[in-house]
Amino acid sequence: MTRHCAYCLKSIEGDEIKKCAGCMRRTYCSRECQVSDWTSKGQSHKIWCKDNIGEEDIDWEVKETEGKGLGVFAKRLLPKHTKIMVDRGYRTIKETPFEFINSLMPHGGTLQEKWDLNSFFTKEGGDNLGIRLARVNHDCRNNATNKFIPDLNSFILVAIKDIQEGEEISIQYYFYNDFSSSKEVRDVRESVIRPKWDINCDSSCICKNKEIIDSIQKGHELDELIFTLPIRTEDDIRESLKKVDELIEMGEKYASGIMPLARTYYDGFQIAITNKNTFPLHKKYIEKYLEACEVIDSKHSSNYAEALQYYNTPHLHKNSY
Numbered sequence: 218m219t220r221h222c223a224y225c226l227k228s229i230e231g232d233e234i235k236k237c238a239g240c241m242r243r244t245y246c247s248r249e250c251q252v253s254d255w256t257s258k259g260q261s262h263k264i265w266c267k268d269n270i271g272e273e274d275i276d277w278e279v280k281e282t283e284g285k286g287l288g289v290f291a292k293r294l295l296p297k298h299t300k301i302m303v304d305r306g307y308r309t310i311k312e313t314p315f316e317f318i319n320s321l322m323p324h325g326g327t328l329q330e331k332w333d334l335n336s337f338f339t340k341e342g343g344d345n346l347g348i349r350l351a352r353v354n355h356d357c358r359n360n361a362t363n364k365f366i367p368d369l370n371s372f373i374l375v376a377i378k379d380i381q382e383g384e385e386i387s388i389q390y391y392f393y394n395d396f397s398s399s400k401e402v403r404d405v406r407e408s409v410i411r412p413k414w415d416i417n418c419d420s421s422c423i424c425k426n427k428e429i430i431d432s433i434q435k436g437h438e439l440d441e442l443i444f445t446l447p448i449r450t451e452d453d454i455r456e457s458l459k460k461v462d463e464l465i466e467m468g469e470k471y472a473s474g475i476m477p478l479a480r481t482y483y484d485g486f487q488i489a490i491t492n493k494n495t496f497p498l499h500k501k502y503i504e505k506y507l508e509a510c511e512v513i514d515s516k517h518s519s520n521y522a523e524a525l526q527y528y529n530t531p532h533l534h535k536n537s538y
């Protein structure tokens with residue numbers, strides 16, 4: 218089987234292929250590339266080696282896709298919550314190796330145009346470019362989601378549903394079903410996606426579905442309402458938690474990623490710990506929050522460490538709302 222060097226991306230075959238002795242999955246063309254990839258010069262494989270992260274050519278591949286240039290496709294069934302890839306984030310054009318950025322779309326464009334098309338704005342770390350993530354195409358009905366982990370300087374790409382062998386892996390370049398976004402933010406989505414990425418959703422696209430749009434607006438209103446509900450008495454709290462549960466149900470049905478849900482689980486935790494009689498109810502929320510942090514941030518992140526602290530010592534935390 219032809220493989221790719223996980224550091225320099227060169228295509229390699231037969232005796233050229235050198236495998237990581239730890240995971241026996243990640244491959245390199247040379248010892249130099251392996252050493253670089255082990256550190257933060259590459260993808261810090263020493264952090265991820267034991268985590269069974271998806272690898273190019275075994276779990277997914279980059280190939281031509283009709284009308285969209287290259288895309289990333291599943292090479293086997295990738296069950297929901299599989300960590301498909303971890304991709305180092307480059308913060309500037311200068312930092313990104315020339316041959317990497319130069320190979321990206323738009324073909325014949327300047328490095329700045331390539332950067333603009335392929336980097337993602339991350340709330341946590343500004344603009345970042347993941348060289349393999351840059352091959353993942355957009356779909357409003359995405360089956361994966363990406364998150365930047367600032368303390369690990371990496372993107373993580375996670376399946377949000379089972380992805381079948383041969384299926385294209387897709388993300389949303391601009392969220393529309395994230396309950397924290399206002400209607401105004403969601404309304405300008407198309408005017409961003411169209412000119413920036415030359416993506417035109419037709420009238421049959423899920424993002425034009427009135428029932429879904431209305432549900433997302435309802436979710437947004439509920440999301441905002443939760444912060445304003447009184448939580449003085451036990452009854453207040455129980456009523457607020459009913460709203461949280463309603464939002465979780467909607468999120469599990471409509472959310473495009475794991476982050477909106479994680480936030481709502483956290484809200485439930487915060488509300489439940491406000492009163493000693495409702496305190497035991499925190500457990501179901503913090504369990505889900507911890508699980509979400511593991512899936513989307515990994516056990517190596519500071520976010521997960523913080524969530525674990527809440528989980529282990531909930532009585533030491535105060536509702537900060």
Ligand SMILES: C[S@@+](CC[C@H](N)C(=O)[O-])C[C@H]1O[C@@H](n2cnc3c(N)ncnc32)[C@H](O)[C@@H]1O
Binds near residue numbers: 353355416
């Ligand atoms: C970040 S790149 C994705 C990888 C790209 N297809 C490649 O060959 O390198 C973004 C570009 O891919 C194409 N693309 C991504 N998603 C698309 C979609 N849903 N429909 C049409 N083109 C899409 C557009 O040209 C877009 O500007």
